[in-house]
Amino acid sequence: MDAILEARGLTKRFHGLVAVNGVSFQLRRGEILGLIGPNGAGKTTLVNMVSGTLAPTAGDLLFEGRSVRGVPAYRRAHLGIGRTFQVMKPFPGMSVLENVAVGALFGANGGERNLERARAWARACLESVGLGKRIAQRADALGGPDRKRLELARALAMKPRLLLLDEVMAGLNHVEIEEVIEDIRRVRAQGISILVIEHVMKAIKSLSDRVFVLHHGEKIVEGGTAEVLSDPRVVEAYLGRQRR
Ligand SMILES: Nc1ncnc2c1ncn2[C@@H]1O[C@H](COP(=O)(O)OP(=O)(O)O)[C@@H](O)[C@H]1O
Ligand SMILES: [Mg+2]
Structure with missing residues (x-):
């Protein structure tokens, strides 16, 4: 096995x-x-x-x-090894996209070093969990379910x-x-x-x-x-x- x-x-x-x-x-x-x-x-x-x-x-x-x-x-x-947290804490003041781009920058194999590529990958992860339309919003302004999706996207961004x-x-x-x-x-x-x-x-x-x-x-x-x-x-x- x-x-x-x-x-x-x-x-x-x-x-x-x-x-x-x-x-x-x-x-x-x-x-x-x-x-x-x-x-x-x-x-x-x-x-x-x-x-x-x-x-x-x-x-x-x-x-x-x-x-x-x-x-x-x-x-x-x-x-x-990626994870979500039971209590979701977005980085305050940062946009939804930036929150997930941080995940891309710190992810598997040392992360994505190029900021533009990190943002593009973050956008793809956000779209895959239905948050594509919220990328420019402040992360701490998201409601409950969207916070969960953000958390999932942030974990996925780390590949x-x-x-x-x-x-x-x-x-x-x-x-x-x-x-x-x-x-x-x-x-x-x-x-x-x-x-x-x-x-x-x-x-x-x-x-x-x-x-x-x-x-x-x-x-x-x-x-x-x-x-x-x-x-x-x-x-x-x-x-x-x-x-x-
Ligand atoms: N950092 C900690 N210090 C002391 N006790 C803890 C700590 N974290 C969890 N516990 C205790 O360990 C037990 C298991 O908690 P936890 O793993 O959070 O359970 P679950 O996630 O299944 O609800 C509980 O009794 C909890 O109070
Ligand atoms: Mg628990």
Whole structure:
């Protein structure tokens, strides 16, 4: 099996609290892997260890077969690990285009050094997520769904081979969710492997090839999407308390 990402016993302790406890999983090249679990389960902590913004307490992480232990976040971005943030912070005062051009300048393989080419690539990324008409606007003036798209475009501008999406659909309405699902499908069609963390079950169902479930920092179930979502342990730990 060709895994683009493999976690081996990843663990993160915050003082007394074990936020992620010995989690192992593989993400196959070209796959969309769903990650679900109740609030506080450790999902964002796991993403932070993959992107490199948090150092694991124990365990190892392989990207394209090589350990990235100790490799800082900016270098992981250069290697091709891209991410969005659960709370989107656009660079204030900068235009939508400039916000995404920054992503292009700092992206994979050291980024695009030429500013005009960075802008052109940023524009292409914005068009691919339906923000082509907003490029001249101030980024901090964008509404909720457009901020999510901006975040996605900024991550894409870095030309990731693996994209980590942490609750990009939070706060969106049903129509907007459908649009972002389509955006994510287009991203995958470009050959980008994706880890999608989402509370929106419709999105997990329609996007994920496989799903794994975190509960109190531990992986409790993993498998095909339909099978996992109907597993009694998952319904008990998570879906039973879901509102949608
Ligand atoms: N920087 C931190 N310091 C201390 N505790 C943290 C920190 N980040 C997360 N936690 C705790 O770790 C647990 C997992 O959090 P998180 O990964 O954000 O969960 P999720 O994304 O699944 O909601 C929670 O109990 C949270 O309070
Ligand atoms: Mg989270």
